[in-house]
Amino acid sequence: MNITFRQIEVFLAVARSLSFSQAAVACHLSQPALSATIKRLEETLSVKLFERTTRQVSLTDVGLEFQRLAEHLSDSVLHTQVRIKEYAAGKRGRLSIAAGPSIAAGFIPQVLKVFGPQHPDVEIRIHDELSDTCLEMVRAGKADIALTPAMHTDSDLVSVPLFKDYLVVLFPLAHPLAQKKTVRWSDLQAYPQVAVNNRSNLRQTINEQYRALGADFAPAYEVAQVATMLGLIHAGLGVGVLSESLVERASLDGLAHRKLNSRSAYRRICTTVLAHRAPPPVLTAFLTLCKQVAAARG
Amino acid sequence: MNITFRQIEVFLAVARSLSFSQAAVACHLSQPALSATIKRLEETLSVKLFERTTRQVSLTDVGLEFQRLAEHLSDSVLHTQVRIKEYAAGKRGRLSIAAGPSIAAGFIPQVLKVFGPQHPDVEIRIHDELSDTCLEMVRAGKADIALTPAMHTDSDLVSVPLFKDYLVVLFPLAHPLAQKKTVRWSDLQAYPQVAVNNRSNLRQTINEQYRALGADFAPAYEVAQVATMLGLIHAGLGVGVLSESLVERASLDGLAHRKLNSRSAYRRICTTVLAHRAPPPVLTAFLTLCKQVAAARG
DNA sequence: CGATCTTACGGGATTCGTAAACATA
């Protein structure tokens, strides 16, 4: 014989109204049915909860003690139901996002600006690491999703293209490039260049672009962090190639940029998640929004 | 459609073993019945809790989240059941005892010495007040029970005699009274007496005893607290009449006592509780023990 | 006698167990 949540609800209704009849209407139950429910509860606990004469109902001491505990139980059950529904709707939970440097600084904030307010009870962690590290984190379960330029074809990961992130060249406002309407790769060769090092996917893309043109890319300055690049460019030491997703969000006072006029000068940004694994609900909500934002940026 | 504690138990069994068959035997259920229970739970929450191929069962993300909540619920229900049974058995709760000065210092500790260890989860409060105050506290609901010499006959209170508390005279070890085997009231008149003031029930009993003998009681020293009496007697300033229940427990180094040789030199100690009110379970346990201890002291 | 809880009893839903079907490694 087991205690029932229904019994607790009914008990609380009686304890509050101190009347079987009133509690019955409150519970949408006939009065004898309610009477029986209380009786069963008392039998289950082998305890008398109410002192009842036909004209008066009052809680026994044990009943009073049980009321406190029952109140807590009722709250817990209700709480559990809303929590689990929120969780299933992606309104609650933890979301661990791994993203490459430019995505983390450009695209992700754009998405989270909408996602955050819509999902106030979701704990979000952003891992801004190099692309390879991002994918490794997904594989290890440390991140739910990776947003990187690298398309992975391993069987344990599944990647889906999100948008094309075109390359742009960045330079000071007064720079000669500011006069040009369109910029080609060949236009850059006249100026010293600032670039991130070879560990970066962005750099590898640039290298490939140069190789395709039969040239070698030899930057005048090589750094690890994008922020350092911006400093060098701002100081007039050179120009630098970055991705559109970054410059369209970051505040780049004193700098201007042009999209590189080449059909192949882009990286395909992909979402990567674990294969053979149903995504957490909050992740599907996040993914849906990512696609919307990606579509909106055209 | 409502969630059931049985469903939660079953869910947790499956979540722990990750097998419907094993969980079924653990729950004393046929495997199809268990399968149906899980299905109903999933329908109630409108959420898929397990990812199951016929050969493998695993928790979904929602299921994992639900497991934490369910674990908490299960604990709460179990906790509630044991708590309420402990409470009903008098093993748990709050007990507020009001007792007159000598009872509080003598008899009560004797009872609690046994009661305390047997009921470790009972919060006990002792109100050591004058007898009238004790009865008033019971009437006001501030105390569950009063142990006093005063027998109350008001309709809202019900008193039951517990034991006879005989009067004794207390004196220093070297006092002449130490030579006597029996002491009568008349024997005391030769010595200065120390007594508590007229607000005390003890003092009123002494006054009555003297009146019955056609004498007036005129103590040499009158104080409010028993502890002060003991100090004065110890200093050799006089002898004092107290109750047997007090001296048989208190440590009275350097003092001796004799029972007063009179059939009427006692007070009838009573328990008093509210009438028209079922006593809290812990109180019945306490009362039972009081009667046992009272019977044992003869 | 009127209001309220309890008991009695029949119908309907829920839950269970057995047996068969089904799906994966």
Added chain:
DNA sequence: TATGTTTACGAATCCCGTAAGATCG
């Protein structure tokens, strides 16, 4: 093929509502 889950179905149980009975003011 062997193991483990789901479906199908009949039986027992539980739960509810109506009607009658009991009790207190």
